[in-house]
Amino acid sequence: MTDLKVWQDVFDAKARELYPATDPAHDFLHIRRVVATALKLAREERAEAMIVLPAAYFHDFVAIPKDDPRRTQASTLSGEAAVLYLRDAGYPALYLDAIRHAIEAHSFSAGISSETIEAKVVQDADRLDSLGAIGAARCFTTGAFMGRPFYDEYDPFAENRPADDKSYTVDHFFVKLFKIADTLQTATARVEGARRVAFMKGYLKQLRSEVAE
Numbered sequence: 001m002t003d004l005k006v007w008q009d010v011f012d013a014k015a016r017e018l019y020p021a022t023d024p025a026h027d028f029l030h031i032r033r034v035v036a037t038a039l040k041l042a043r044e045e046r047a048e049a050m051i052v053l054p055a056a057y058f059h060d061f062v063a064i065p066k067d068d069p070r071r072t073q074a075s076t077l078s079g080e081a082a083v084l085y086l087r088d089a090g091y092p093a094l095y096l097d098a099i100r101h102a103i104e105a106h107s108f109s110a111g112i113s114s115e116t117i118e119a120k121v122v123q124d125a126d127r128l129d130s131l132g133a134i135g136a137a138r139c140f141t142t143g144a145f146m147g148r149p150f151y152d153e154y155d156p157f158a159e160n161r162p163a164d165d166k167s168y169t170v171d172h173f174f175v176k177l178f179k180i181a182d183t184l185q186t187a188t189a190r191v192e193g194a195r196r197v198a199f200m201k202g203y204l205k206q207l208r209s210e211v212a213e
Helices: 004-018 028-045 049-057 071-089 093-105 117-128 132-145 171-183 187-211
Strands: none
Touching: 004 028, 004 049, 028 049, 028 117, 028 187, 049 071, 049 093, 049 117, 071 093, 093 117, 117 187, 132 171, 132 187, 171 187
16 A cells, blocks of 8 residues: 555544554544644644654553653654564564654653654644643643642742642643753744744633732
8 A cells, every 4th residue: 555545534533543642642542633733834844744643642652651761762662663563464574673763762761862744743743732722621631630730829830949740730831841842853843833822821821910918
């Protein structure tokens, strides 16, 4: 099979098995959003879609919780698992090494440099899903799974203390999310990232008005 649409249907079916709805921050809908964004970026940045498509679908092939000490290994394990699956599925072998790299390099915690335009596109697509309205929703979902309150009772926006996203979900906006836009590597993603960050800052402004005593 060489037709991208045929492969997309195959990957859709596999992704529905891999990504359950029990974790809305990393479920099938997250994958579909990342795939759609990655394909859009690939068109704009002239990246090879045969690499971008499977890497976007399977960048989270192996799920390791964010608070697990093995978290930094997740993208490497996902790359290995994805390549095994793709090889068994008969995907063109000439793309496999590049797909593995794109998956390994997408992770924020792994710290692996993106050496190809395809890796940059997949990384940007995944990071954009951490920003904007959906990014805020994912942030609060993850915080709830980890048993963290939305904000500190006495200093909700970390104005007089160090931001601590291990204790408060809102702090994650300051510790990581607002910084993600600065890590986006393609011109197309940077424009969209700035738009989404502006929304998030507006959201926090509204939140401040609702929690003020």
